Amino acid sequence: MNKLPEDCIAKILSLTTIADVCRSSAVSRIFRSAAEFDNVWNHFLPSDFPAGFAAPAGLPTRKQLFFSLVHNPLLLNDAHLSFSLERKSGKKCYMMAARSLSIAWGNDKRYWQWITLPNTRFLEVADLIYVWWLEITGKINMSLLSDDTLYASYLVFKWDDTPYGFRQPVEASLVTEITDDDVQPSLVSLLQNPDTEESHCAAMRRDGWYEVELGHFFKRRGDMGEIEMSLKETNPFVKKGLILSGIEIRPMPHPTG
Numbered sequence: 001m002n003k004l005p006e007d008c009i010a011k012i013l014s015l016t017t018i019a020d021v022c023r024s025s026a027v028s029r030i031f032r033s034a035a036e037f038d039n040v041w042n043h044f045l046p047s048d049f050p051a052g053f054a055a056p057a058g059l060p061t062r063k064q065l066f067f068s069l070v071h072n073p074l075l076l077n078d079a080h081l082s083f084s085l086e087r088k089s090g091k092k093c094y095m096m097a098a099r100s101l102s103i104a105w106g107n108d109k110r111y112w113q114w115i116t117l118p119n120t121r122f123l124e125v126a127d128l129i130y131v132w133w134l135e136i137t138g139k140i141n142m143s144l145l146s147d148d149t150l151y152a153s154y155l156v157f158k159w160d161d162t163p164y165g166f167r168q169p170v171e172a173s174l175v176t177e178i179t180d181d182d183v184q185p186s187l188v189s190l191l192q193n194p195d196t197e198e199s200h201c202a203a204m205r206r207d208g209w210y211e212v213e214l215g216h217f218f219k220r221r222g223d224m225g226e227i228e229m230s231l232k233e234t235n236p237f238v239k240k241g242l243i244l245s246g247i248e249i250r251p252m253p254h255p256t257g
Contacts (some may be wrong), residue, residue, distance in 0.1 A: 003195060007154075009034035011042050018087070018090060018224045033189060036061065036063060038061060041061070044090035045062060045085075050076060051076075053076065064111065066085065067088065070085050073121060075122075077100070079122065080122070081094060082094065082121055086250060091250075092144040092146045093250040094143055095121065095247065096140065096247045097121075097245070097246045098246050099248070100138070100190050101246065102136070103244070105133070113126075117243075121246075125245050127242075127243050127244075128241060130238050130239065131238075131239055133234050134233040134239050134242075135230065135231070135232045135233075136244065139227065139229075140229075140249060142178075142219055142225055145222040148221060150216060150251060151250065151252065152213050152250065153214045153215060153249045154245065155212050155231050156245040156246055157190070158210055158243045158245070160242075160243055161241075163242065164241055165241075166190050167191065167238035168233070170189075170231055171186070171187060172230070173214065174229045176225060176228075178225055188212050190210070209245055214231060216252055229249075
């Protein structure tokens with residue numbers, strides 16, 4: 001194999017997976033060199049980028065662009081939407097800032113306040129002072145997403161020093177315009193259960209925030225229309241202490257085994 005020209009090896013690598021390219025780079029010098037070719041990484045980068053996308057400065061190669069988009073989400077839409085790539089597949093990922101969501105009473109200073117926290121993706125997050133009616137809804141166009149991909153959406157949040165009223169389950173739902181089925185909400189917990197990894201409980205993320213799945217869907221080639229994701233809890237008692245970062249949409253992990 002080492003007798004093949006580097007451009008030929010690069011062509012072969014472009015037909016494999018990102019994991020295969022990274023593993024092959026450790027095999028020999030010629031594989032490592034071929035794995036730097038732009039043709040390889042063009043295969044893993046999206047064929048189309050979202051409106052408003054501009055490649056960060058100082059990234060002369062397509063490989064550097066790929067890993068920059070994996071590790072450093074770009075802000076779009078007046079910094080109310082972030083765009084990134086999943087490391088294993090190169091599929092598109094998005095996160096909608098709290099400011100871009102529909103939040104019941106979200107603009108009423110008696111119930112919610114908008115604050116800035118250090119080391120957060122977006123400039124502002126929403127801090128719940130108190131409500132009886134909690135309802136958070138986000139919408140995104142399916143045309144932004146990668147084709148033939150199983151996606152899930154997640155509410156991303158944390159707690160302030162005085163959380164209250166969230167011991168009961170809340171309703172989560174995800175609806176697309178491509179089906180007329182009556183989608184029933186599922187019950188999820190915003191509390192973390194260390195004894196389970198089930199999707200209906202909150203889980204701690206690497207960035208120190210929590211997330212809970214709102215639902216999942218399969219994006220086929222040609223699918224159009226909006227996806228609506230929501231979280232709702234309307235029982236008449238006080239809820240407070242939730243800090244909302246936004247809603248993230250990313251590919252679901254492939255089952256192992």
